[in-house]
Amino acid sequence: MENANIKSSTDRGILNLRLDTLMEKYPYLLDFFNALEINPFPIQNTLAMLIESLPMDHLVQFGLNHKSLSAQILEFIAKMEQCRDKIHGSMDHLVIEGGFDKNGCPETMGITLFPGEVVSVVGPTGSGKSQLLSDIECLAQGDTPSGRKVLPDGKTLDAPSRFSGEFRLVAQLSQNMNFVMDLTVEAFLQMHAESRLIDKIPEKITQVYQSAVMLAGEPFSLNTAITSLSGGQSRALMIADVAYLSASPVVLIDEIENAGIDRIKAVSLLLNKEKIVLIATHDPLLALSCDRRIVIKNGGIADVIKTLAAEKKSAACLADLDRKLGLLRERVRKGKRLIFDQNYFFDHS
Amino acid sequence: MNQVLKKADPSIRLVTVAGPPSSGKTSLILHTATVLLEQGVRIGIIKFDCLTGDDHKRYERAGLPVKKGLAGGLCPDHFFIANIEACVQWGINQGFDLLISESAGLCNRCSPHIKGVLAVCVIDHLSGVHTPRKIGPMLKNADLVILTKGDIVSQAEREVFSFRVRQANAKAAVLPVNGLTGQGSLLAAGHFKTAPAIDSLNGRRLRFTMPAALCSYCLGETKIGPDSQIGNVKTMDFT
Numbered sequence: 001m002e003n004a005n006i007k008s009s010t011d012r013g014i015l016n017l018r019l020d021t022l023m024e025k026y027p028y029l030l031d032f033f034n035a036l037e038i039n040p041f042p043i044q045n046t047l048a049m050l051i052e053s054l055p056m057d058h059l060v061q062f063g064l065n066h067k068s069l070s071a072q073i074l075e076f077i078a079k080m081e082q083c084r085d086k087i088h089g090s091m092d093h094l095v096i097e098g099g100f101d102k103n104g105c106p107e108t109m110g111i112t113l114f115p116g117e118v119v120s121v122v123g124p125t126g127s128g129k130s131q132l133l134s135d136i137e138c139l140a141q142g143d144t145p146s147g148r149k150v151l152p153d154g155k156t157l158d159a160p161s162r163f164s165g166e167f168r169l170v171a172q173l174s175q176n177m178n179f180v181m182d183l184t185v186e187a188f189l190q191m192h193a194e195s196r197l198i199d200k201i202p203e204k205i206t207q208v209y210q211s212a213v214m215l216a217g218e219p220f221s222l223n224t225a226i227t228s229l230s231g232g233q234s235r236a237l238m239i240a241d242v243a244y245l246s247a248s249p250v251v252l253i254d255e256i257e258n259a260g261i262d263r264i265k266a267v268s269l270l271l272n273k274e275k276i277v278l279i280a281t282h283d284p285l286l287a288l289s290c291d292r293r294i295v296i297k298n299g300g301i302a303d304v305i306k307t308l309a310a311e312k313k314s315a316a317c318l319a320d321l322d323r324k325l326g327l328l329r330e331r332v333r334k335g336k337r338l339i340f341d342q343n344y345f346f347d348h349s
Numbered sequence: 350m351n352q353v354l355k356k357a358d359p360s361i362r363l364v365t366v367a368g369p370p371s372s373g374k375t376s377l378i379l380h381t382a383t384v385l386l387e388q389g390v391r392i393g394i395i396k397f398d399c400l401t402g403d404d405h406k407r408y409e410r411a412g413l414p415v416k417k418g419l420a421g422g423l424c425p426d427h428f429f430i431a432n433i434e435a436c437v438q439w440g441i442n443q444g445f446d447l448l449i450s451e452s453a454g455l456c457n458r459c460s461p462h463i464k465g466v467l468a469v470c471v472i473d474h475l476s477g478v479h480t481p482r483k484i485g486p487m488l489k490n491a492d493l494v495i496l497t498k499g500d501i502v503s504q505a506e507r508e509v510f511s512f513r514v515r516q517a518n519a520k521a522a523v524l525p526v527n528g529l530t531g532q533g534s535l536l537a538a539g540h541f542k543t544a545p546a547i548d549s550l551n552g553r554r555l556r557f558t559m560p561a562a563l564c565s566y567c568l569g570e571t572k573i574g575p576d577s578q579i580g581n582v583k584t585m586d587f588t
Contacts, residue, residue, distance in 0.1 A: 032516055035482045063458075063486040063557060072489070072519070079519035134532045144535060163539050165511075165524040171504045180475055180502050181509075191478070192505045195512035234503075241505045 099147030101300030123296030368471030373497035376528030467544035
């Protein structure tokens with residue numbers, strides 16, 4: 001009861017704010033008003049006066065009346081402020097408690113993941129990699145086919161938070177994803193940054209753009225339409241965008257080996273952002289860039305392999321091979337011939 | 350949310366699912382129903398359509414009892430509201446725990462949502478970031494908004510899309526569901542199970558008025574011209 005009173009007095013406060021103060025305090029309202037073709041003017045008027053001044057004919061087009069518009073604005077502000085608060089919270093670790101494999105046998109083990117850690121998920125097609133990723137996405141509470149429990153900071157998320165969809169733990173990247181918006185790179189990043197309610201938007205845009213170009217290898221401009229980016233450029237922009245602009249503390253990556261981007265740099269970019277990165281991959285180089293590998297068999301976690309120092313050593317050799325292959329790829333791209341010495345690949349001198 | 354409450358009186362939980370054509374309503378319902386069937390919930394489906402469709406066959410194949418309602422020449426939402434009470438009684442007689450009604454929002458103006466009945470709106474990510482602003486009452490008055498086809502667009506676009514949905518409807522729960530794999534349907538099922546139980550819709554109210562359909566064209570007129578348009582007619586302003 002007390003809460004309800006406080007809420008309504010906050011609401012009254014908002015309704016009595018002058019428009020200039022209001023827009024400064026809640027900048028996302030500009031976009032909200034744009035959507036309803038409302039011009040927040042004159043600025044010395046209060047929000048209540050603005051709502052009052054709108055003709056009924058105008059509101060009817062949007063299925064609104066004065067009362068429901070006022071309610072909608074207040075709800076929107078409340079929700080956005082709530083989201084803003086949540087963004088500042090962070091996660092210390094993520095516990096995955098073991099469930100059952102496809103035969104109903106208990107899983108060998110669970111796993112605890114930490115921010116700044118990259119872990120690969122390996123196993124043949126159909127072994128249950130997607131189920132693991134899906135369990136993490138919906139914060140499974142023993143209620144998915146695997147029976148696993150996914151616990152941020154080791155605690156069960158309360159049902160309302162889980163069912164409201166407000167707490168999006170996971171950002172996903174996969175080979176099948178495409179850009180569908182008809183926007184330039186700059187306008188796209190602007191739109192995403194605005195929806196995240198962050199400050200210093202121009203700097204963020206520059207950061208994302210520069211990282212994306214670095215990952216892609218092939219330069220593109222801020223004025224390029226996102227739909228006309230090449231496969232590699234799109235993937236690079238998606239990864240840079242997730243690193244800098246996504247709120248989700250966990251990133252799931254599905255097969256980026258063929259994307260034509262610098263995958264080691266891509267992974268380290270995400271790690272620098274203190275995210276937990278899970279990669280479903282069978283690429284040896286990528287697997288060795290991970291600290292641990294989760295082995296999935298018959299729907300269950302069969303093993304968690306720690307990458308050995310000896311394996312890390314072979315990573316250097318693999319990286320060299322990969323670089324050489326990259327040079328050959330560049331030759332193909334430029335229309336050159338591929339005649340080269342066989343020792344080229346194996347000679348370390 | 351994991352327990353289905355047993356009901357003593359003849360009542361049924363009703364969920365109205367609406368969304369633009371091809372947004373994934375049937376797929377969402379099928380995946381959600383699969384989860385609920387495994388938990389022992391008895392489910393009936395009502396499929397509202399304008400012209401003949403094959404969606405009811407998908408329900409039949411999944412073993413779900415389905416009744417099909419074809420609006421034909423009538424406004425599909427008017428048809429819906431004139432028939433939904435009979436559907437509820439059918440569901441109660443059949444002994445279902447849960448009745449799911451699926452209807453297409455063809456003009457983005459309508460919303461079949463009823464006060465005190467769980468209202469679900471389905472939109473797909475491919476429809477573009479401006480869609481949440483265009484859909485109107487069907488989205489604004491929903492309790493649960495399901496976003497489909499997120500597996501083929503970028504993370505950023507998904508985030509912008511759900512932001513825009515919250516802009517239009519800050520109260521609703523917003524959940525992504527993959528219509529192909531069913532990923533996300535578990536949480537949707539959690540909502541479906543908590544739909545309020547009702548014994549009749551008589552006396553209840555729509556959340557939003559339906560379009561006024563009172564001109565000569567509603568009655569079958571096909572000829573164009575001022576002499577033929579009689580009744581509740583609105584004209585565009587070109588001044």
